[in-house]
Amino acid sequence: MGADERLKAVLPPSIAARGEITLDAFLAPIRDVLNRRVFPDDSLSDEQLDILLKLLSSMDTDKDPEAARVGEREARIASPFVGMLSSGFNHGIGRSGHVTAAQPKAPGASLMQQVASSVALDAIRKLGLGSVKGGFISPLSTGMSIALTLAALRRTQGIRTVLYPRVDHESPKRGIAMAGLKEMEIPTILEGEAVCADLSALTKAIKDNKAVAILATTTFFPPRESDPVKEIARLCQDASIPFVINNAYGVQSNEVMKAISSAIDAGRVDAIVQSSDKNFLTPVGASIVVSPHQESIEAISETYAGRATAAPVVQTLASLLSLGFSRYKALQEEQKANKKYLECRLDEIAEEVSQRVLSVENPVALAMTMDGLDVREIGGRLYNMRVTGPRAVEMGAYGSCIDDYPHSYIVMNSAIGATKSDVEKATTKLYKEVKGLLSEA
Amino acid sequence: MGADERLKAVLPPSIAARGEITLDAFLAPIRDVLNRRVFPDDSLSDEQLDILLKLLSSMDTDKDPEAARVGEREARIASPFVGMLSSGFNHGIGRSGHVTAAQPKAPGASLMQQVASSVALDAIRKLGLGSVKGGFISPLSTGMSIALTLAALRRTQGIRTVLYPRVDHESPKRGIAMAGLKEMEIPTILEGEAVCADLSALTKAIKDNKAVAILATTTFFPPRESDPVKEIARLCQDASIPFVINNAYGVQSNEVMKAISSAIDAGRVDAIVQSSDKNFLTPVGASIVVSPHQESIEAISETYAGRATAAPVVQTLASLLSLGFSRYKALQEEQKANKKYLECRLDEIAEEVSQRVLSVENPVALAMTMDGLDVREIGGRLYNMRVTGPRAVEMGAYGSCIDDYPHSYIVMNSAIGATKSDVEKATTKLYKEVKGLLSEA
Amino acid sequence: MGADERLKAVLPPSIAARGEITLDAFLAPIRDVLNRRVFPDDSLSDEQLDILLKLLSSMDTDKDPEAARVGEREARIASPFVGMLSSGFNHGIGRSGHVTAAQPKAPGASLMQQVASSVALDAIRKLGLGSVKGGFISPLSTGMSIALTLAALRRTQGIRTVLYPRVDHESPKRGIAMAGLKEMEIPTILEGEAVCADLSALTKAIKDNKAVAILATTTFFPPRESDPVKEIARLCQDASIPFVINNAYGVQSNEVMKAISSAIDAGRVDAIVQSSDKNFLTPVGASIVVSPHQESIEAISETYAGRATAAPVVQTLASLLSLGFSRYKALQEEQKANKKYLECRLDEIAEEVSQRVLSVENPVALAMTMDGLDVREIGGRLYNMRVTGPRAVEMGAYGSCIDDYPHSYIVMNSAIGATKSDVEKATTKLYKEVKGLLSEA
């Protein structure tokens, strides 16, 4: 900064030296992010993130006091506040035909995006998918990123139909439709109390159809269990069909990540899409798309039409750096402990009110039966009692991912970032509302 | 705020009264935005925008200190800085199957989005399209919003092919492909020095094809002129085919807006897409989609897969409020004056170096011939001289929107928000570089 | 905000209701601060503090868009960033002859200051001085606030000389001089290893001098112990002389606060001055002056010449609200535990290196002998090793508050806000440096 010599000239030497040590300690992690571009072990502080983003955005041409700007799109902004809303990345990211390409008017945003995607890819590798080779932060949430991925497969692989083991969730279905593809729902089967993909039906569908891809799901609410991605990857390899994994909030789970890693090793996986908000405590808006093949990532990037808002990428970068590997591992431990605590609480309540916690594998969620109770009423009351997130499903209703599921039930999560206090408050209120409903009856 | 009585109790009455007057004057425009939801006559200050967004984001459930959050997606964030990057709208906007629907976990973001879309629609109406009935701020740039609009038409109207009068621009083509549609390019013809859509070829294509929609363009670089949207709208009405207008940066131009308005009156228009950054001095990332039919807007909103980042919507809202109608009109006047100034300067330079300014209608841009010169070299030099935005095209190259255009040329813009100083610096450097090149030869 | 009805009109009723609940929960503590003006039990969040300050500063006349400002001092600012540096309180606080009086141009700053002083006074009461009746946040650090307090006593009580039981600290001495008063140092005596005020010398000085006041000290570094404020208050009452207590960082200590409370009950105390940064985790710059007599506070406020910067008052208000009573009590508990931990560590080290922890009462600090060692060298090395705060004093040197103190020693603190990690790192490095020095010898 040139401040070094100045410090020495104007301050007593020992004080100046102390100031340099502190400044170096402050700037070192920022330099490290720019130089190594990996998921750091230690968190960056908010002040460090602030400086990092300011330096990067100060490279974009709209910041150049000497620039003569005579394009139709020059990142002009209505007021300083508006510029602050974009962290100064007023040019957004990308070029007309390639959302991850360097934008000549925005060297800073281009560098920011490359650093962000590199850090994100490294994070996914360190958190379990060591064999993925390419990845980027998509400025779209999971559903739209699935659309983008499938549209790329349509363009490069000529797919027309997506085989989709049933999940009762609108976003991925809309994503399939957005890409102009036909969704073919693969039915599920009941295994004990768990709802699982019907592999034999899937195998048959592969045989009976042409120009298909498969979209599988690792994380959804119980009683739905994860799709067997390893087996599906083998089927895909054998049949030479593309395979996309919706890993919405699976990064937080070592088990899910291990399963995907095995799938990559054992068969064909074209792309894995994960939410940045559900896994990395980022505001809603981005997802991380990774692949064992760099060329798949290129194809997906080139499918995006035009430039994009930089905001979700900036937010994901900041979140990843604010977390760092050590804090993330600690959060994973906390998540596991909280899930165990949630299970205890629900077991207690279930016993009190003669219900049962369903026996279903799920990394973050548990479902308790609500048989004979007005479960939707309970859901509504919990919402009004300021409990957000529980999922109340009536017996046989849409949401169970199978026709005629034999229980009403309520689902609660203890995902990464949730606190013990969340679990405690939510279960206490659940107990109260169920007891209340029983006494009213 | 309850501060009213307190003020009176602790401060001398005349001072307290003065404080209330000031606070009321400060808060009145904020209240007005929430109550009337129109494009205001007067600008809001940055401080007012800040308070407005803070109050809105404080309604989202992740701000509730008493909330028990047991969903898998609860807008948890990695640090306060990360939350600031989203202006507090950590839940993003929308629901699984509807990007403009109210999100139960995010009442504040839901209200923000409704206010934003209402203000944007009102702005479009006041700036020339009085007869549009519905509109929303899409959290996607123009190219992707065209994809979204076309995907909605595919879903609701069964279109399979898009007739697209040739424009040499990647984004809209990628948008058509993203929606899984076939692009059929309609050729252009030379009229004098201008490149125009070939209406007879378009008419023929309408007859020869089924399940088509038309995508026309109002704003591109000279020598390409605007498509005749009124005539096309009539063709569309007669043939009952959907019509989408890419009005990327046309809002700033009264002429373009008048032409679109006539098109709506005279024929069929399904949707008009405009960039928020090119027209409203917003960071890149959003567009405003409007339609004479509210149901078209609904269909487009329902095509988006899942939630979206709130950032581009927040940025557009802030820009619109920071501008207001009066300031926008003043900026339009300034734009016209600057364009006239650009024309003078280019005329002078052209005469000096024996070239000519092309005779082409365009609301913001002008092209000067560069015949016999290495125009790409000049483009490169200007970039290095910190001139951003000029477009250098060789005779016959892609970019002219026609095969075999008979001139090399360079395009400069004087769009809304550009300053006289931009024009002055850019043309001075252009002159210097051309003279330099000539003397080197 | 008028948003209430709007919410109901545009959002589904249950979602709108949920938004209002959250907004109310967010705003309630802010309203409470303005209405009750007490040290709250619970912390306010940073977002709440931000809104509180913005609303208050928006009452000042420089924010009024309709104001015509024709004074020589109208809180004009060079840029928005500069305004942000003052949190918008550009008019500062106070009037020409009264720093706590309402300023007609600044109703918001005036209200802010009244709220701040009221909250501060309540905090001091709740933390042990229940019988103080008036107080305010002085925009000056402890030393200058002592000057202000003594200057007020000069003006209203005609004092000319300050009897000051010896403390080897420059600030209070400069404060006495700043007020144009003569300092008469009262010697100290050794009681065991502790250095204490010589009460008999003080009693004699009272008899021998006229127009005196006494300035006593509750908190300094060992081996100096607190002055016996109860006994001195009695002397002051008997002799009708003013008594000022420098309670720099005593608020954090229940023992110190109890002693001062007894002094108020038993005798005469005119004012008690405490640092806001040392007690309330505020940036350096303010102090809290309290008194059993409201008229003393008035006299002190009226002694300040002209307006003052609002910043230290704003910072102290924000800190007090960010802490709240519950968090403060928890921090006090942590401080006590850390001090105990510091004592253990120093005992261990002392034993290892044949030194001793001095037997001196002090709420936050401990001193370990460094006899026979180059203690200044150790101090310098610790500074370079990034240990800040230890105080290294050679046998007999200035700093011990007595001539010929028989030990060299090093002092370490575990004050409020320090962490266990601070203590651990500092003592580890101390051990290493002492061992290093011993091995070098």
Add this chain to the structure above:
Amino acid sequence: MGADERLKAVLPPSIAARGEITLDAFLAPIRDVLNRRVFPDDSLSDEQLDILLKLLSSMDTDKDPEAARVGEREARIASPFVGMLSSGFNHGIGRSGHVTAAQPKAPGASLMQQVASSVALDAIRKLGLGSVKGGFISPLSTGMSIALTLAALRRTQGIRTVLYPRVDHESPKRGIAMAGLKEMEIPTILEGEAVCADLSALTKAIKDNKAVAILATTTFFPPRESDPVKEIARLCQDASIPFVINNAYGVQSNEVMKAISSAIDAGRVDAIVQSSDKNFLTPVGASIVVSPHQESIEAISETYAGRATAAPVVQTLASLLSLGFSRYKALQEEQKANKKYLECRLDEIAEEVSQRVLSVENPVALAMTMDGLDVREIGGRLYNMRVTGPRAVEMGAYGSCIDDYPHSYIVMNSAIGATKSDVEKATTKLYKEVKGLLSEA
């Protein structure tokens, strides 16, 4: 930043080079401030000021992640928001006995303070006082800085009494009292319509008293005119007595600065005190103290008791850099034009209502007679009509700086930073209120 090579490695070379050019252009003025420490010709942008302050505050030891902090005062803060309120300078400035000395715990704040004082001194030199040799930004407003300056003279020169040509203003009087000095008011005389210091009375007082200093005033409201500082400086030199000039808002006036410059050349001047808010568009709270003698500045700095808040110094530095010499000169031109405009408007109104603009020299203010009118009523009405700053004085009342001034009058200012619109609105309202009052009578 180490980003240089990275840029080259990850971005196309021409884009990377463009990014570096922009970043260099952005950082160059920041480097320049640290290296040359002068009042710059050109303004720094808000973004540049932000980075400058963040880098400086990042040198303080409380930012060091490796620091072990075991002092009683370690700049711990209650929350990140509180730290933001001090721009990160949590340690404040100064040491126990010297407010401008380097603070070992705060190398960044120490450097900031040195840069700030150097820039301020350079500004004062460039704006007219070329021969001053030392200066610093006092963290106190004008009144308290006068107290500090006089207290230093008491300490170093043994002064006991201050001869003060009458100005009806509380702050300086309180400043004299705060320093424990006796104020001896020197009467004024009427010269035409102007109120001036009575030099012969002053000369007599110099002869009749011992241990005196003189405090003169350059800027006050008409009818009071500036004191003849050149003549007084000569008297002081001849009599060997200290001379302090209260130049509250005189920096903006070339005439006032010339007069002071002549005083320095012709006689003895010990210190000149100027407001930072009145001259440099800074929030209230600091002043700039300069002297022809560096040792005077040292003595004043050493008189301050303890550390101080960094905020007013930071704010003044930011204001000076945000202004720069070129913008300041432009503001001075604007001020002169606005004052001329104010004079025209008042002349017009005066003629309409049969009053007169007083013939008094003043750089920024004008007074119009209000003879026969209830001038206090008009003052009150203007305040309620949102006109701030006018000064309404009844015939013979305190405020005219003389007994029995023969007019009632109202004063309006057009000081630096005021706009033509301020003048227009204020005079229009004045006219309306005077006419209203006349018609009511």
